[in-house]
Amino acid sequence: MEKALEVKLQDGKKSEVLVANDIKDLSHHLSSYGGNVLWVFDRNSASLFTSLPDQNVVLEPGEIHKGWRSIEIILSAAVEYGLARDSIFIGFGGGVICDMTALASSLYMRGARLVLVPTTLLCMVDASVGGKTAIDFSNAKNLIGSFYPAEEVLICTDTLRTLPENEYRSGLGEVVKHAFLTKNDDLYKFMMDNHEKIMARDRATVSEMVKLSIAVKAEFIEKDPTEKKGIRSFLNLGHTFAHALESSGNFSSFSHGKAVAWGISRALELGVLMGVTEESYQKKCDELLRKYKFDIDYRIGRGDWISFYQALGKDKKKLSGEVKFVLMKGQGEPFLSPVDISLLKKVVITYYR
Amino acid sequence: MEKALEVKLQDGKKSEVLVANDIKDLSHHLSSYGGNVLWVFDRNSASLFTSLPDQNVVLEPGEIHKGWRSIEIILSAAVEYGLARDSIFIGFGGGVICDMTALASSLYMRGARLVLVPTTLLCMVDASVGGKTAIDFSNAKNLIGSFYPAEEVLICTDTLRTLPENEYRSGLGEVVKHAFLTKNDDLYKFMMDNHEKIMARDRATVSEMVKLSIAVKAEFIEKDPTEKKGIRSFLNLGHTFAHALESSGNFSSFSHGKAVAWGISRALELGVLMGVTEESYQKKCDELLRKYKFDIDYRIGRGDWISFYQALGKDKKKLSGEVKFVLMKGQGEPFLSPVDISLLKKVVITYYR
Numbered sequence: 001m002e003k004a005l006e007v008k009l010q011d012g013k014k015s016e017v018l019v020a021n022d023i024k025d026l027s028h029h030l031s032s033y034g035g036n037v038l039w040v041f042d043r044n045s046a047s048l049f050t051s052l053p054d055q056n057v058v059l060e061p062g063e064i065h066k067g068w069r070s071i072e073i074i075l076s077a078a079v080e081y082g083l084a085r086d087s088i089f090i091g092f093g094g095g096v097i098c099d100m101t102a103l104a105s106s107l108y109m110r111g112a113r114l115v116l117v118p119t120t121l122l123c124m125v126d127a128s129v130g131g132k133t134a135i136d137f138s139n140a141k142n143l144i145g146s147f148y149p150a151e152e153v154l155i156c157t158d159t160l161r162t163l164p165e166n167e168y169r170s171g172l173g174e175v176v177k178h179a180f181l182t183k184n185d186d187l188y189k190f191m192m193d194n195h196e197k198i199m200a201r202d203r204a205t206v207s208e209m210v211k212l213s214i215a216v217k218a219e220f221i222e223k224d225p226t227e228k229k230g231i232r233s234f235l236n237l238g239h240t241f242a243h244a245l246e247s248s249g250n251f252s253s254f255s256h257g258k259a260v261a262w263g264i265s266r267a268l269e270l271g272v273l274m275g276v277t278e279e280s281y282q283k284k285c286d287e288l289l290r291k292y293k294f295d296i297d298y299r300i301g302r303g304d305w306i307s308f309y310q311a312l313g314k315d316k317k318k319l320s321g322e323v324k325f326v327l328m329k330g331q332g333e334p335f336l337s338p339v340d341i342s343l344l345k346k347v348v349i350t351y352y353r
Numbered sequence: 354m355e356k357a358l359e360v361k362l363q364d365g366k367k368s369e370v371l372v373a374n375d376i377k378d379l380s381h382h383l384s385s386y387g388g389n390v391l392w393v394f395d396r397n398s399a400s401l402f403t404s405l406p407d408q409n410v411v412l413e414p415g416e417i418h419k420g421w422r423s424i425e426i427i428l429s430a431a432v433e434y435g436l437a438r439d440s441i442f443i444g445f446g447g448g449v450i451c452d453m454t455a456l457a458s459s460l461y462m463r464g465a466r467l468v469l470v471p472t473t474l475l476c477m478v479d480a481s482v483g484g485k486t487a488i489d490f491s492n493a494k495n496l497i498g499s500f501y502p503a504e505e506v507l508i509c510t511d512t513l514r515t516l517p518e519n520e521y522r523s524g525l526g527e528v529v530k531h532a533f534l535t536k537n538d539d540l541y542k543f544m545m546d547n548h549e550k551i552m553a554r555d556r557a558t559v560s561e562m563v564k565l566s567i568a569v570k571a572e573f574i575e576k577d578p579t580e581k582k583g584i585r586s587f588l589n590l591g592h593t594f595a596h597a598l599e600s601s602g603n604f605s606s607f608s609h610g611k612a613v614a615w616g617i618s619r620a621l622e623l624g625v626l627m628g629v630t631e632e633s634y635q636k637k638c639d640e641l642l643r644k645y646k647f648d649i650d651y652r653i654g655r656g657d658w659i660s661f662y663q664a665l666g667k668d669k670k671k672l673s674g675e676v677k678f679v680l681m682k683g684q685g686e687p688f689l690s691p692v693d694i695s696l697l698k699k700v701v702i703t704y705y706r
Contacts, residue, residue, distance in 0.1 A: 011364040
């Protein structure tokens, strides 16, 4: 395992991001943990093993299971196996598994130890780093949760080999977001220059891309670990649009990363209409989004506007009633702003095109 | 309202403890909160109001309701009233209400604002200060929770007037614990000297006792807010015994503070048998415990030993299998230690007397 990064978080905590050469390297590291351990999988991630380690829970996969019932299953297993406060919860899977294992671990005896092994690209570059834990509640995505960073995040791009194409591209949505959010042009260039290798999931190329991507996320998180200063919320670029799209479609019609890519494009277009975003920057971003074939030309139907608009109001980033959007001035220059509803409508509905 | 104390906690957070002269003073302060607020009561604490404030939840009282179902009720109300991340959850009641309101607040949008108004003596001197939140799980008390300090803890001893005698004396159990734990003899002397006024719930006397008691708790919490260093766990003096007694009796046969007082007396007796506790100190403590008529002569039946012993193993303070007890050398000198089972049996079972 190679130590790629150390992310400094609230209260003196930190997450180490370690990258494995291959599955064998990962297994070796995982088997080195002493003490009492609970493994949390879903059926998909469990299938990466020929025989599962002892003391495991295998949950049903999917966003629909991201609720308290699954947390109860994890916690009950922890009780059954006699886990103590210094025992380790290992979340092995995508974002749903990592978010839920982290929440369960944060609650068990008011905080047990936590290691995450993200097995989807989306989770590697997003959910596993930064300490956000969550379940869905009352039809709102990630409404309930805590801040509880994993002490180690273990990345092994071998686990991406069997990932469905659709999910791999979903992860790329968050990677392009990071490419747009940083002042540094490295990730943008890397993605423009290595399109073929990235799409072929070349091990070394993808590992490098993941490291560059996490490094951007870490920049924002370290400045504002618990999202109190408005800095961390810049990572929500595209997400207010994305969550509304996902909520109004019951979380399933668009994959998360694709919805985010769509949302970023909408935020940029909205910024241009509002006269706050540089047009050249919008074009530059759209170029990368199109290169990776994100459907930025999608618009919602007129009839879906009400449910889309209502879903915006449920967004948990809302503070005292006002929904603020992340907009961009130019490369690496995000800011928070309320928006004009008629302009907002213009960039999301077919009718206005 | 008089600012009595400021308790410094993890991550730069602090809790202010404010003491009200009377109910009117308290109401005035509470009505000053701007923004969106959710009040959480149980039927008992709600009965202190002739008409309840808007946006309230009234839960069923009692430890049996200290579970996820109640948290869901609170969170659903928060969603219904459109609370945002900067909205305030006000927990108004005893330990169960304060612990649960704090947990719900810590989870809502990964952390909303929190104010606690403890209405029992036990909650004033214990649960409301220090940031522990909890629900019971899988038959184990407070197994699930987080650390999430209230920004304000509002004490109004007028709310104690209608408290049943049994519950008032339960709170005194934690107060004597604080009197024994600190080097400073003020609280011990105050309790010896003011027995009558304290039992008559004289407003000024009780306010002073509560302030002295919270100050002791704050000493320990500030040194170790999230119980990582073993210092905060000294506040568990008597609690390993107490929790086992409560668990094996389904939480109901002994009130919490009485169980704690019993547990303290057992811990002191055990320490004397082990040769680590000064006998003169044990006598001094027992004198105060007897003055307040705590049943320190109670012993469990032989037939209850197995369930008592098993409940000890479920204690959440357990680290990697070994249960450590808080023992005392002398006044203000707690330490953690494993204990000999045969000596332990000797101090809790009738048979051995």
